[in-house]
Amino acid sequence: MSSSLPVAFAPSLIIGKGITDISFYEKAFGAEELRRWRNDDGSIHVAELSIGGAKFHLHEENVKAGTFSPQTAKGVTSVIGLMVADVDAIMERAIEAGAKVISPAKSYDYGYRQGDILDIFGHHWMIQMVI
16 A cells, blocks of 8 residues: 555444444443434434544444344354453453453463453454463
């Protein structure tokens, strides 16, 4: 890539209709909400959040456009890798905030410690650190 602009990924996680409370991300990952667009009923249409400067979006599902929440899809729609300084501490915070453990944190011979959780909206997070 020859552009002088910085490159960053900002995934959009699809959430169901009618969601108003996204505080899970603040409680679990220390996310900061940067901005929010609401529907007429007060539910979230789009929210932009940041975890340690890395932006991501929560976007209301739109079946006509082919964007489905994990609940509607009845499965994982993506896996989000979150690199942190302390996998165990972040997993504990996420569990306290309501996440479900897919696989507990453990160290692997390829040099990572990682564990997997499902957030309260069904998104799969792989919490990782280099050891």
